[in-house]
Amino acid sequence: MQRQTLVAALIGGLCLSFLISCEDKVSSLELTSTKGKDLAIVGDQTNYTGTMTEDITSIDFYYDEGFVRNIPSEAGGFSFSHTHLDLGEHSLNLKGLDQAGSVVAEASYIISVVEKDLGDGDRPDLFDFKFPALSRGSQGESHTLWSTYYYLPQVKSVANGKPLLDMQGNGLGPVLSLKNWCFSAMEGSVRVVNSGNEGTTYNYAGTSADSPVDCTKFFAWDVSKTKFRVAKGSYGDGVRQYKLVPFRTIAVDPTLIPYGSVVYIAKARGNKVTLPSGKRVSHDGYFFAGDTGGAIKGTHIDTYIGVSKKNPFNWVKSRASGTFRGVLVTDQSIIDKLYDLHVN
Numbered sequence: 001m002q003r004q005t006l007v008a009a010l011i012g013g014l015c016l017s018f019l020i021s022c023e024d025k026v027s028s029l030e031l032t033s034t035k036g037k038d039l040a041i042v043g044d045q046t047n048y049t050g051t052m053t054e055d056i057t058s059i060d061f062y063y064d065e066g067f068v069r070n071i072p073s074e075a076g077g078f079s080f081s082h083t084h085l086d087l088g089e090h091s092l093n094l095k096g097l098d099q100a101g102s103v104v105a106e107a108s109y110i111i112s113v114v115e116k117d118l119g120d121g122d123r124p125d126l127f128d129f130k131f132p133a134l135s136r137g138s139q140g141e142s143h144t145l146w147s148t149y150y151y152l153p154q155v156k157s158v159a160n161g162k163p164l165l166d167m168q169g170n171g172l173g174p175v176l177s178l179k180n181w182c183f184s185a186m187e188g189s190v191r192v193v194n195s196g197n198e199g200t201t202y203n204y205a206g207t208s209a210d211s212p213v214d215c216t217k218f219f220a221w222d223v224s225k226t227k228f229r230v231a232k233g234s235y236g237d238g239v240r241q242y243k244l245v246p247f248r249t250i251a252v253d254p255t256l257i258p259y260g261s262v263v264y265i266a267k268a269r270g271n272k273v274t275l276p277s278g279k280r281v282s283h284d285g286y287f288f289a290g291d292t293g294g295a296i297k298g299t300h301i302d303t304y305i306g307v308s309k310k311n312p313f314n315w316v317k318s319r320a321s322g323t324f325r326g327v328l329v330t331d332q333s334i335i336d337k338l339y340d341l342h343v344n
Contacts, residue, residue, distance in 0.1 A: 027053050027104035029078075029096045040084045040113050043269050049079045056096035056105060064090050070097075084113040085266045085325070129284045129337075132264050132329050140328035143256065145265075147316045147324075149303045150251070150293075152201070152235050152244075154191045155180040162213050164190075164202055164228045169210045172202060172228055182215035185226035188293065189236030189244070191307070203231035221295065235276075235306050238291030242342040246306025247273045247283060249342065251291035253298055261289040262329040262338050263301075267315040276306055286329065288338040301326075 029052035040046040052059070052073065059071040059078055071080045084090065089112050096105035132140075157174040162181040164172045174192040176184065184190030184202075193199035207225035215223050233243030238251070239259055250263065257263060269285035287303070296302055303316055315324045329335060 027055055027096060027098070029053070029056055029059065029094060029105050030107050031094070031109060040111050043083065043085065043266055045081050045083050047079065047081050049077065050094070051077050052096055052105070055098050057099050058097050060095040060097060060103075062091075062093040062095070065093070084111065086113060088113060127281050127284045129286050129334055131269075131285075132327065132331055132334070140330040142325060142327045143299060144323050145263075145299045145301050145326045146320050146322050147250075147301045147303050147313075148318045149305050149311045149313070149316050150187050151305050151309055152189050152191055152246075152307050153180060153184050153187055154193055154199075154307050155184070156194070157192055164192075165211055166229055167205050167208055167227045169208065169227075172230070174200075174202070178213070178215075179218065181213055182218045182223060184228075185213070185215065185223035186219055186221065188291075189231060190228075191235075201231040201234060201236055202228040203237045205229040235304075238342070240290070242288075242290035244291060244304050244306075245288070245341055246276055246304060246308070247312075248286075248288050248338065249290045249304040250287045251293045251296050251302035251304070252289040253296050253300070254289075254292065256298060257289050257301070257326075257328070259289055259292075260335075260339060262335050263287045263289060263326045264329050265315070265324060265326050267324050268313060271313055273305075273312045274308065286334060286338065288342055290342050299323075 029050060031048055031050040033047065033049045054076065057073055059073075061068045061071055061080060061082075063082065068082070069080075071078050082092075089110055092109045092111050094107045095103045096107075098104045155176055158177055159175070161175045161177045163175045164181075164184075166172055176190070176192075180190070185204075188204040189201060191199050191201045205227045208227055209225060212224040213226075231237045232241065233245075235246055236244040238244050238249055242249070242259075252259070252261075264285050265287060266285060268283050268287070271283045272280055273283050274280050291302070291304065293302055300320070303313065305311060311318075315322070
């Protein structure tokens with residue numbers, strides 16, 4: 001018994017003697033930019049910095065238990081950026097790797113992602129909805145989408161050209177140049193204005209075989225048999241007698257996104273758009289599924305930008321590889337308000 005006690009004492013003294021050097025060899029890493037439960041702004045890039053011991057050569061970054069990327073060391077420290085797209089509390093986990101690729105240290109944090117208060121001046125009527133409840137467990141159905149865009153041509157009638165005809169083949173009054181007629185048929189609507197910039201909007205009514213117009217020099221898509229009608233909405237009409245609303249309406253494939261749905265696109269939030277009134281505002285990210293088109297299939301949507309011909313959205317790439325996330329909104333109050341906007 002005395003010998004066991006002596007051995008224990010010797011071991012204890014040995015550990016005490018080398019305590020500092022043993023601690024120096026313990027691998028560790030930590031974020032210096034957080035305070036346990038850090039705050040981040042949804043949709044904005046958040047920058048993180050940290051320190052680590054010399055034996056750690058890189059760090060694996062996990063967000064909500066999913067691997068994001070590997071972060072290299074930078075002279076005894078590290079830094080990285082992450083854009084948080086969902087509100088609520090999210091886990092941020094770091095695993096320090098040595099030169100052999102073994103995990104030698106770990107650190108975990110909870111990040112509380114909140115919305116940014118844009119202020120009354122940047123949240124005008126119709127673009128003032130707050131972030132949807134997108135924290136884990138409360139979000140709607142999500143899709144990976146891609147988008148083209150369409151607009152409302154504003155043109156003047158000409159003396160000689162192609163007339164706008166109704167489904168019975170009767171002239172509606174305006175006569176357009178070949179190019180303007182073809183682009184109006186492709187976009188699905190046209191606003192014919194006078195010298196005072198006042199006019200009438202005409203919308204796609206259907207197709208009929210009489211009086212086709214040859215638009216093959218402009219498009220491969222056949223729009224030759226398009227017929228028109230006077231639109232109910234100032235900027236044209238979509239499906240189910242919905243009015244088209246600039247920067248709000250999207251054309252969808254209803255087998256994937258039902259008509260009348262509201263889609264939240266995080267990448268659209270904060271984008272500056274110029275309304276037809278000339279007022280420049282920040283978009284809130286919400287869009288209403290109120291239109292469709294022959295080329296709109298599956299994950300392809302078409303974003304309506306009104307009378308503007310310039311696409312203001314950098315996430316609208318007009319190619320299938322330019323994908324983004326769209327979430328079906330479940331907040332009925334937002335759905336109701338955007339529905340009213342499209343029918344009244």
